[in-house]
Amino acid sequence: MFTAVLAGEVVKLRRTTAPWVTLGCLMAGPLFLALFMWIIRDPGRAAQFGLLGTKASLSGIEATWASYAAFLTLIVGMGGTLLLAFVAAYVFGREYSEGTAKVMLTLPVPRPEFVIAKLVVAALWWLAIVLVVFAEAVAVAVWLGLPGITTGAIASLLGNLLLVAGISYLLAPVIALVTVWTRGYLAPVGFALGMLLLGNVVGHTGWAPWFPWSIVPILVGSVSTPVDTLPVGSLVVVAATFVAGIAGTMWCLQATDNTQ
Amino acid sequence: MTTDAVVTTRGLTKRFGRVTAVDDLDLEVRRGEIYAFLGRNGAGKTTTIRMILGLIRPLAGEVRVFGEPVRSGRPEWLRRVGCLVETATAYPNLTVRENLELHRRLTGAPARAVANVIEQLGLGDAAERRAGQLSLGNKQRLGLARALVHAPDLLVLDEPANGLDPAGIVEIRGLLRSLADDHGTTVFVSSHILVEVAHLADRIGIVHEGRLVEELDRAALVAAARAFSAAQLTEQQRADALLTLELERYFLARTDGSVR
Structure with a gap:
C-alpha cells in the first residue's frame, strides 16, 4: 500500500510549477556567484558595473574555486533551508489550500503513511534540486576557468552540499508539523524564516551546537568560520528534531479535528 | 441497535467553543436504505457527517460504522465507504481521469472502475480536462464519481445536489x-432542500440545533401528504403544484431530451 501512496504523492505534483520555481530560485545562486567572480577578476569591470561592482569587490569573494565552493555551500545551507521549508509547506499545505485534506483523510490508508510519503517526496525534490545546482555550479566554474578546480575538490563540494542539504532536511518535519497544525503555507514559511534568523542569532552564542536552526549556520560558516565536523551532540539534536517533527506531524494528522 | 444497522450514533456530541454543533444525537441507518438527514444551515449535519467519517472527534458519545467503532487510526473500514463532504474538491492540476485513477489505486478498486464511473456520472466529455477548469456541476459530479469508484457499501453524501442543474x-x-x-x-445523505429529500429518501431524520427532532418514514409521509392534499389544499394550490411539475417536465425535455 505504501508504494501506491508514494506514487500518488508523486502524481499530485504533475503539472505543478512549484518544483521548477524552487529549482530556478536555487539555480540563481551559482549564476550570481559567477557574475561576482567575473566582475572581481578584472578591477576595470567593477568600476564599469557601478554599485554591483562595488558590492562584488567588498563581498570578500575571491575568484577561486575554494571561495566559490564555500559561498555555494553557504547559499545551499541558508537559502536552501528556506527553500526546503517552502517545499515541505507546499507538499503538506496544498492539501488544505486546495481543500483535498478531507479527501485524503477519508481514504483507507493509515494517516502516518501519508506523512512518510510526503516527506519522501520532499526529500527527493530537495535532492534533485541540490544535484542539479551542483552540476550547474561545476559547469559554471569550469566555464569561468576558476583556479583550483580538481576532481577531488569537486567531489569535496558534492560531499559538503549533500551534508548541508541532509542536515537542512532533518529540520523539514518540523515545518510539516507547523503546516498541518496551522493548515496553510504562510505560518510554516514564516516559522522557517524566524528560525533562520534566530539560528543566526543563537549561532553567535555558546548554545549554537544545541539549537537545531544554528547547526547549519555553524556548518556553512554564516556565523563563524565553517567547522569541519559537527559535535556529536549537534547530530543528536538534529536527529531528535527530525524524529520529533515526524511524530508530531503524525499525531496532528491523527488526533486533531479536520473542519476544513 | 438492530443487526442490519450500518451507521449508529449514540449520545454523539460535539462543541466548538461555546457552540454546541451536535447534541446527544442517536441515530441508526439501516442496510440498503436511503436515510436523509434534513436540517437548516448550521443544524449540525456536516459536523455529524465529519464525525461519522472520522474527520473530527466527538466530545462525547460514539459512532459505529458496520458495527465497528470509528477510529481514525484504523481506516480499513473506509474501504467500504464512499463520501462527499460539503463542496467537492479535487487536485486541480490533475485531469478528471487522473483524479479518479489516484483514488482508485488507493482504494484498491479494479482498473475498469474509473471508466465505469466516468460513464455513470456523464463525465465522458470532461474526462481529460483538469479538475481546476471544471464547472461547479462537473466538480460535483467528479466528487460523486470519486465516492463511487470503489463500489462502496455505504455512501455518505453531504449536500450532493450542490451546484447541479435540475x-x-x-x-x-x-x-x-x-x-x-x-x-x-446504504446511502446517508444530508440536505436542506425539502423537495430533494422527499423524492429520494426511505427515512428522513430532521435535525435542528444539533438534535434529532423527528424521524419520518417515507410511506407514512406519502400517506400523510395524500390526506393533507385531499383535505387541505385549495384548487389554486393544487394548480400551482401541477404547474411546478409541468415546468420541471418541460425543462428536462427541452434541455436534455430525456432524463438519463
Whole structure:
C-alpha cells in the first residue's frame, strides 16, 4: 500500500510549477556567484558595473574555486533551508489550500503513511534540486576557468552540499508539523524564516551546537568560520528534531479535528 | 441497535467553543436504505457527517460504522465507504481521469472502475480536462464519481445536489435510488432542500440545533401528504403544484431530451 501512496504523492505534483520555481530560485545562486567572480577578476569591470561592482569587490569573494565552493555551500545551507521549508509547506499545505485534506483523510490508508510519503517526496525534490545546482555550479566554474578546480575538490563540494542539504532536511518535519497544525503555507514559511534568523542569532552564542536552526549556520560558516565536523551532540539534536517533527506531524494528522 | 444497522450514533456530541454543533444525537441507518438527514444551515449535519467519517472527534458519545467503532487510526473500514463532504474538491492540476485513477489505486478498486464511473456520472466529455477548469456541476459530479469508484457499501453524501442543474439533480437522484435498490448500497445523505429529500429518501431524520427532532418514514409521509392534499389544499394550490411539475417536465425535455 505504501508504494501506491508514494506514487500518488508523486502524481499530485504533475503539472505543478512549484518544483521548477524552487529549482530556478536555487539555480540563481551559482549564476550570481559567477557574475561576482567575473566582475572581481578584472578591477576595470567593477568600476564599469557601478554599485554591483562595488558590492562584488567588498563581498570578500575571491575568484577561486575554494571561495566559490564555500559561498555555494553557504547559499545551499541558508537559502536552501528556506527553500526546503517552502517545499515541505507546499507538499503538506496544498492539501488544505486546495481543500483535498478531507479527501485524503477519508481514504483507507493509515494517516502516518501519508506523512512518510510526503516527506519522501520532499526529500527527493530537495535532492534533485541540490544535484542539479551542483552540476550547474561545476559547469559554471569550469566555464569561468576558476583556479583550483580538481576532481577531488569537486567531489569535496558534492560531499559538503549533500551534508548541508541532509542536515537542512532533518529540520523539514518540523515545518510539516507547523503546516498541518496551522493548515496553510504562510505560518510554516514564516516559522522557517524566524528560525533562520534566530539560528543566526543563537549561532553567535555558546548554545549554537544545541539549537537545531544554528547547526547549519555553524556548518556553512554564516556565523563563524565553517567547522569541519559537527559535535556529536549537534547530530543528536538534529536527529531528535527530525524524529520529533515526524511524530508530531503524525499525531496532528491523527488526533486533531479536520473542519476544513 | 438492530443487526442490519450500518451507521449508529449514540449520545454523539460535539462543541466548538461555546457552540454546541451536535447534541446527544442517536441515530441508526439501516442496510440498503436511503436515510436523509434534513436540517437548516448550521443544524449540525456536516459536523455529524465529519464525525461519522472520522474527520473530527466527538466530545462525547460514539459512532459505529458496520458495527465497528470509528477510529481514525484504523481506516480499513473506509474501504467500504464512499463520501462527499460539503463542496467537492479535487487536485486541480490533475485531469478528471487522473483524479479518479489516484483514488482508485488507493482504494484498491479494479482498473475498469474509473471508466465505469466516468460513464455513470456523464463525465465522458470532461474526462481529460483538469479538475481546476471544471464547472461547479462537473466538480460535483467528479466528487460523486470519486465516492463511487470503489463500489462502496455505504455512501455518505453531504449536500450532493450542490451546484447541479435540475436535470443533474434528477439524474443523481435516480442513480442513488438504483444503487440502493439494485445493489443494496446504504446511502446517508444530508440536505436542506425539502423537495430533494422527499423524492429520494426511505427515512428522513430532521435535525435542528444539533438534535434529532423527528424521524419520518417515507410511506407514512406519502400517506400523510395524500390526506393533507385531499383535505387541505385549495384548487389554486393544487394548480400551482401541477404547474411546478409541468415546468420541471418541460425543462428536462427541452434541455436534455430525456432524463438519463
